[in-house]
Amino acid sequence: MKQMKLLFSVFFSFVFLTCFGQLQPLTGQGVTLNTQSGDIHGKLLLPPGMKSFPVVLLIAGSGPTDMDGNSAVGQMTNNSLRYLAEDLAKQGIASLRFDKRGIASSASAGKREADLRFEDYVNDVKGWIDYLKKDSRFTGITVIGHSEGSLIGMLACRNNPKVKAFVSLAGAGRPAYEIIEKQLSSQPESVRNIVAAINDSLRQGKLVANVPFGMEALFRQSVQPYMISWYKYNPQQIIKELTIPSLIVQGKTDIQVLVEDAELLKKASPSAKLLLIEKMNHVLKDCDTTDPQKQMAVYTNPSLPVNAVLLSSLGTFIKEQK
Structure with missing residues (x-):
């Protein structure tokens, strides 16, 4: 009887420890990238119980978007990148995500708007790649x-032997100036002509001194140097130059970046894989409509999970890279 009790006790302990290991919460480790203009802070998430594994570097999108995929504008908390990182960890894939310079925990690394360049973000990603x-x-x-992190990632991966693969996730397939002009295509012809003229000047590297009233928010003097640095890059040309396996992912109900953009990237890089996902919107969650109000409800709902097809497809693609 005593032997049976001892055996049961050992068995119970083994089961408890095994289950406990499976139920351990995923906790991120704070990491820091030191740059000349300040520290950039990130979070490293490792698969539990493993000694070696592939790792993903996640790059957030445009504006004041933090490492979790949340934007300070409009209080758009959706936790999309956090959920993506957590699911990858469950699939045995580590990840590092970070607050961009000037955002959230990396606020102190921010530059004056007039001094910021698109290449600053690219160099930060290269720094994280070296770190990993x-x-x-x-x-x-x-x-x-x-x-926007798609173009930043492409540039950081170009001619970089330290990277095994690249994923464009809802990334634009056109240069920034084309996107801006497309977004303003419903405006009167006079407005469209002014925007085109300003863009032409910026594309040539020339600042525009007198911006018409009503356009200062978009083309203010302090942001023009950044736009000049951004306008230099065509995503179609950059992805064409990548020599590593690439995956282009686009949601079909994304109202910010279109399926057309993904198709342009695919055309430029025929060897890349293209994945179009039904009902996935720009924050990587399910939404069966392009109605802006219903989309916004998804953008601001952190309880909704990330699209399941995306998670499984990313896991498969990453593990294929030996």
């Missing part, structure tokens, strides 16, 4: 850029 490459636990680095 030094860790012997990681078997390979995949860069995933969301929205």
Whole structure:
């Protein structure tokens, strides 16, 4: 009887420890990238119970978007990038996500608007890639850029032997000036002509001194140097130059970036894989309509999960890279 009790006790302890290990909450480790203009802070999330694994570097999109995918504008809390990182960890894939310079925990690394350049973001990503490459636990680095982060990621991966694969996640397929002009296509012809003229000047590297009233928010003097640096890059040309496996992912109910953009990237890089996901919107969640009000309800609902097809497809693609 005593032997039976001892055996049961050992068995129970084993089961408890096994289940406890499976139920352990995923906790991120704070990490810091030191740059000349300040520290950029991120979070490293590791798969529990593993000694080596692939790692993903997640790049957030445009504006004041933090490492979790949340924007300070309109209090748009959706936790999309956080949920993506957590699911990858459950699939045995580590991740590093970070607050961009000037945002949230990396606010102190922000530059004056007039001094900021698109290349600053690219160099930060290159710094994170170097950081990850030094860790012997990681078997390979995949860069995933969301929205504007797609172009930033492409540029950081170009001619970079430290990266094994790249994923464009809801990334634009056209240069920024084309996107702006497309967004303003419903405006009167006089407005469209002014915007086109300003863009032409910025594309040539020339500042525009006198911006018409009503357009200062978009083309203010302090932001023009950044726009000049941004306008230089055509995503179609950059993805064409990548020599690593690439995956282009686009949701069919995304109202910010269109399926057309993904198709342009695919046309420029025929060897890249293209994944179009039904009912997935720009924040990577299910939404069966393009109605702006219903979309906004998804953008601001952190309880909704990230699209399941996206999660499984990313896991498969990342693990294929040996």
